[in-house]
Amino acid sequence: MSKIEELNTNIFPTWCPGCGNFAILSAFKNAAVQKGWDNSNTVLVAGIGCHGNILNFIKLTSFEGLHGRSIPVATGIKLANHRLNVFCFMGDGDGLGEGGNHLVHACRRNHDLTVLIHDNGLYSLTTGQTSPTAPHGFKSKSTPLGNPDYPVNPVALAIASGSTFVARVYAANIPKLTEIIIKANEHKGMSVVDILQPCFTFNKEYTNQFYQQNTYWLGEDHDPINKEVAFKKAQEWGEKQIPLGIFYQVEKPSFEEDLPQLKEKTLIEDAPLQRDLTELFKKYS
Amino acid sequence: MENSQIYSIKIGGQAGQGVKSAGLMLSKFAARSGFNIFNYTEYPSLIRGGHNVMQINLSAEEVSAPSKRDDLLVALNQETADKHLPELTEAAEILFDQDSGFDTGKVSSQIRLFAVPLSRLADEAGGNDLLVNSVALGAVVALWDGDLGILHDLLAAEYADKGQQLMDENKKAAQLGYDFIKENFADKLKQVFRVGEKGATKMVLNGNDAVALGAIAAGLQFAAIYPMSPASGILHTLALHQEQLGYVYKQPEDEISAINMAIGASFAGARSMTSTSGGGFSLMVEGYGLAGMTETPLVIVDGMRPGPATGLATWSGQGDLLFALRAHQGDFPRIVLAAGDVKEAFDLTMEAFNMADRYQTPVVLLIDKNICEDEQSYPLFDVSPYSIERGKLTFSTQDNYHRYSSSEDGISLRAVPGSGNFFIANSYAHTEEGFTTEEGNVTQEQMKKIMAKLETCRRESMKAPQLFGPPEADLTFVSWGSNKGSIQQAIKKYPNVNFLHLIWMNPFPAEAVKEALEKARYVVDVECNFSGQLAALIREKTGIDILDKMLKYDGRPFYPEEIEDKIREVMKQ
Structure with missing residues (x-):
């Protein structure tokens, strides 16, 4: 695809006006055009939530799975055809609540996937309940007295779980988001990008203004190969204290690179082979 | 002797004593000596301690079931002798360790007793505790007048990868057991093993082996399987041969991941499967319907044990039939088959892959634990009549491609990602292209389309009972x-x-x-x-x-x- 328009479908986005998902959609399309991601080399997977609708608005082959289950589907795709760029769109409730286990294990295996978390601190498609990234005390339909739980930290979780590329971006900064999506995809191994995404309709705390006032970019002095430093930076959150950028990036063979069966070709390059069992049968006689 | 006579040998000991491997070797010995075999195993869900038994039923004719009676009891410990005494036939024999303290006073006078110094001879052969099994096997071969050379060949094959010393010790142990019987009970030997015609090579394998081999024969490319008794044997075999045969077996973090990985790989064009037992299938239920809705081919094998919840982990049940037929919300085309024995498990596994591809929907194969883990002997399976059928599938770019286009038989042309075709494989109600829809008439048409596949399957694939x-x-x-x-x-x-x-x-x-x-x-x-x-x-x-x-x-x-x-x-x- 050489033009953004070629990536458009005839489906009009169903998100609320001003939704952070529009920015993520734009950044992704920019990145796709820049890098030539098309239907011969790229596949998208999403879970269920506001984020999942994105698949209807990008003319790239995709799999709309179940709530929380985008990562295992993406893993299966990558193992079957590791030459594809495999993107996993997930929500914070979807990927950190329902599917948290899959994220942890995909990180530790270092599958060559690009995981983009649409992190709005809420279950918005179900009209605004507290999600795993909502702050303590947060009032929502499911927590009218204030959220009794403390939030999960997606960046720290991904680093601790073994992801080899971990970044955080603020959705509205489309050029930066485009750049990070490209870098995440170019990274060989598990890339997790936590995208801070305002929800105008239901989240009155994590607004554009909040993120504009409180985020800052990690400087050139940040050393992304130092896990301890990355982890320490990941703990920062608060007034003018939300770091953005690449926290952690190290070179390590991906799961797929390490698998002998995938050295020469993909699993699907040859048609399934009707195998001769003569030798195997001998083991049972 | 009548050809149809069935002999039953029961070997028992505590878990960890190698009852299963000794029993398997004895059944291969009998198969190589010309007999047909049916093994029946009972064991608790324990790694050490607990009581394990394996019954080997052998006959010159076909044998397809366990027996309530035993003709020969090989008691590797005291408990085995005590527990199984009531099962013995009138003129049965007990082979036991001379030094085990087995109280022979309560044994009926018609039962013939063979006290063999199993542990002492194992010490003599090399000292390893597990050598007791080889001593006992040698003794059984002598007792029923078998060919020790066959046992030596089996031991050589078994220990080929485990070092010369272990192989030699086991052969020596078998020899010592054999000689002890010949020297001390020469007048009491029974001519059983010598009478069979050796005939063609037979395999001794169980349903788990058969499912794995059937999948390999059918061109399996990807399997994601989380361990669960009694179906773990499937993954053990698949994991072992993957590098050499070029498919991928992946152990996932749970059964939810297993089924979703298999769906992802299948969506990408690979022949895919998963397997589990009822508890794992409970976790897979949402993925079951996902495969149905997205029209993704998938083979799911459920090795059944009694439920609900943990139930009986290492025992057999047939309680998942209505579950497999009803699991998941709403309607979708599901093909559900149940195997009746090891050979059917093999054939149906191969057929399941063809039907999953042809009807682009999940196929569940039910096998109960008694098939999963009980061996039967067969002549080498002939796979030549089988041919891989992938149905309507394309890897190339199509003009004006619609993934879910309507068709009389309900089956649309399936493309894979990377083929240049745009489509969404969508869990949400969808249009022909795969776009999410809320339209009533589109939803209705698509439901009719997927359910038509089941009618097509009934017409074109279903077999009479x-x-x-x-x-x-x-x-x-x-x-x-x-x-x-x-x-x-x-x-x-x-x-x-x-x-x-x-x-x-x-x-x-x-x-x-x-x-x-x-x-x-x-x-x-x-x-x-x-x-x-x-x-x-x-x-x-x-x-x-x-x-x-x-x-x-x-x-x-x-x-x-x-x-x-x-x-x-x-x-x-």
Whole structure:
């Protein structure tokens, strides 16, 4: 695809006006055009939530799975055809609540996937309940007295779980988001990008203004190969204290690179082979 | 001796003593000596301690069931001798460790006792505790006048990768056991093993082996399987051969991941499967419907054990039939098959892959634990009649491609990602292109389309049930799963009894079943579950209510003896 328009479908986005998902959609399309991601080399997977609708608005082959289950589907795709760029769109409730286990294990295996978390601190498609990234005390339909739980930290979780590329971006900064999506995809191994995404309709705390006032970019002095430093930076959150950028990036063979069966070709390059069992049968006689 | 005579040998010991491997070797020995084999294993869910037994049933003719009686008991410990004494036939034999302190006082005088210094001879052979098994095997071979050379060959093959010393020690142990019997009991030997014609090479394998081998034969490319008894044997075999044969087995973090990974790989074009037991299948239920809705081919094998919850982890059950037929919200086309023995498990696994591809939907294969883990002997399977059928599938760019386009048979052309075709494989209600939709008429049309596939399958793939025995009989058994072997064996002696064995559960051969049952004068349903799930299905599909049900839900199999008791009871009426 050489033009953004070629990536458009005839489906009009169903998100609320001003939704952070529009920015993520734009950044992704920019990145796709820049890098030539098309239907011969790229596949998208999403879970269920506001984020999942994105698949209807990008003319790239995709799999709309179940709530929380985008990562295992993406893993299966990558193992079957590791030459594809495999993107996993997930929500914070979807990927950190329902599917948290899959994220942890995909990180530790270092599958060559690009995981983009649409992190709005809420279950918005179900009209605004507290999600795993909502702050303590947060009032929502499911927590009218204030959220009794403390939030999960997606960046720290991904680093601790073994992801080899971990970044955080603020959705509205489309050029930066485009750049990070490209870098995440170019990274060989598990890339997790936590995208801070305002929800105008239901989240009155994590607004554009909040993120504009409180985020800052990690400087050139940040050393992304130092896990301890990355982890320490990941703990920062608060007034003018939300770091953005690449926290952690190290070179390590991906799961797929390490698998002998995938050295020469993909699993699907040859048609399934009707195998001769003569030798195997001998083991049972 | 009559050719149809079945000999039963039971080997027992505590978990960790190697009962299973000794039993397997003895059954391979018997198969190489010309016999047919049916093994039956009982063990608790423990790694050490606990009581393990394996029964090897052998006959010059086909043998397909466990037996309630034993002709030879090989007691590797005291508990085995105590526990299984009541099962012994009148002139049975017990081989036990001379030094085990086994109290022979309570053994009937007709039983022949063979006290062998198993541990002492194992010490002499090298000292390793597990050598006791090889001593015992050598002794059994001598006792029933077998060819020690065959046992030596089997030991050589078994220990080929484990070092010369271990191989030599085991051979020596077998020799010592063999010599001890020959020297001390020369007048008491029974000529069993020498009489069989050796015939063609036979395999001794169980249902887990058969599923894995069937998948390999059918061109498996990807499997994601989380361990669970009694189906873990499938993954063990698949994991072992993956590098050499070029497919991928992946151990996932849970069964939810297993089924979603397999769906992802299948969506990308790979022949994919997963397997589990009922508890794991419970976790897979949302993925089951996902494969149905996205029209992704998938083979799911459920190795059944008694439930609910943890149930009996290492025992057999047939309680997942209605679960596999009903699991998941809403309707979607599901093909559900049940294997009756190891060979059927092999054939149906291969067929399941073709049907998953052809109908682009999940295929569940049910096998109960008694098939998963009990070996039977067969001539080498002939896979040449099989051919891989992938159905409507393209890897190239199509003009104006619609993934879910309407078609009379319900099957649309499936493309894979990377083929240049844009589409969404969508779990949400969707249009022909795969876009999410809320439109009532589109939703309705797509539902009709996917359900049409089941009709196509009924028309083009479904097979009629098998009727064993005479076409008309005074008594007809209806059953499924591993009960097949016991019923088949039991009805051989009764010319007025037949048996309807069901494999296709969905689509269901309602007409054929109805016809067979309407002809029957008296019907007995045989199942290993509490509620008679097959009987319920038959009633739903044919309106026929089977009143006499033999139901068992204690994890144990139906023995041919119990089936015969039932025949006699019914015939009296």
